[in-house]
Amino acid sequence: MHFAELASVHYQTPTLLTIGKFDGVHQAHQQLLRRLVERARQHNCHSAVLTFDPHPDEILRPEREIRYLTTINERAALMQELGIDLLAVLPFTHDTSQLSPKAFLQLLLNHVPVRELWVGPDFKLGHRGMGTIPVLHDLGQELGFTVEPIPYWTLDGEIVSSTAIRSCLAAGDVQTANHYLGRAFSLQGTVVPGDQRGRKIGFPTANVQIASNHMLPADGVYVCKVQLLDDRRSFGAVTNIGVRPTFGVLGRAVEAHLFDFNEDIYGRPLRISFLQHIRGEQKFAGIEQLVAQIGRDAQFAREWLAKP
Secondary structure, three states: OEEEEHHHOOOOOOEEEEEOOOOOOOHHHHHHHHHHHHHHHHOOOEEEEEEEOOOHHHHHOOOOOOOEOOOHHHHHHHHHHHOOOEEEEEOOOHHHHOOOHHHHHHHHHOOOOEEEEEEOOOOOEOHHHOEOHHHHHHHHHHHOOEEEEOOOOEEOOEEOOHHHHHHHHHOOOHHHHHHHHOOOEEEEEEEEOOOOHHHHOOOOOEEEEOOOOEOOOOOEEEEEEEEEOOOOOEEEEEEEEEOOHHHOOOOOEEEEEEOOOOOOOOOOEEEEEEEEEEEEOOOOOOHHHHHHHHHHHHHHHHHHHHOO
16 A cells, blocks of 8 residues: 655546545444445556545644544554555645635645545535535536545444544443444553552553553553564553552553563553453552452453453
């Protein structure tokens, strides 16, 4: 797959393209992209996605706090697995937001020869969202492409969306979030030195530095799988997200206790995949109660992971 900024793309092959943020690349996105890839191959065309970085709301609604489900690199990897030929990234700026629908499409067509534009039922493009589907139909006739509206995709009667997945994660419901995603929600980051408290109480943890704009599940304790990205080994784990109230620590931390593992992994990248919520974060009267509860959490996680 070709993954690049739109400005550096110079395609000649007729292309079927869809436009969107695609944060999470969840099950609805996957259904759309598989159909796009299949149709493109049937017609000897390329399949392509145009996405934005940063999220348009960071420019248009800076008062809103954006929490990403996936980084742009994670989105690229997931789209590559689905067979997409091109992921073009358009840096979203104030100037971008001022482009008329026609100007935006002309900019796009300078780099990608679009034959079909696939869009969702409420898709809008260009300044103030003036590029509605009827407008795009007219512009397509003028500029040489067709518009293919794609209906919402539902799962168990519910519309699957990035917003719905964020709501699930905010409530600690990682199983429903994973159902919508079609895979386990994960966090990727680098192991950094912590306060060593876990090691002192018999449960050493990897303190993982996560990008500040990445979505985190609700504070609490979770059954997880942890993969060391540089050597691909995986381990069962119990992960705590929160402020560690028993120790009076401020600031949220992500700490994973890997089972049957005792190595120095400072500075190494890992991925934590969240499988099951165990409990919310609690403040304990003392260290003994905390240690006993962590032991029960670890036992629960081991038993959960051992199930078929």
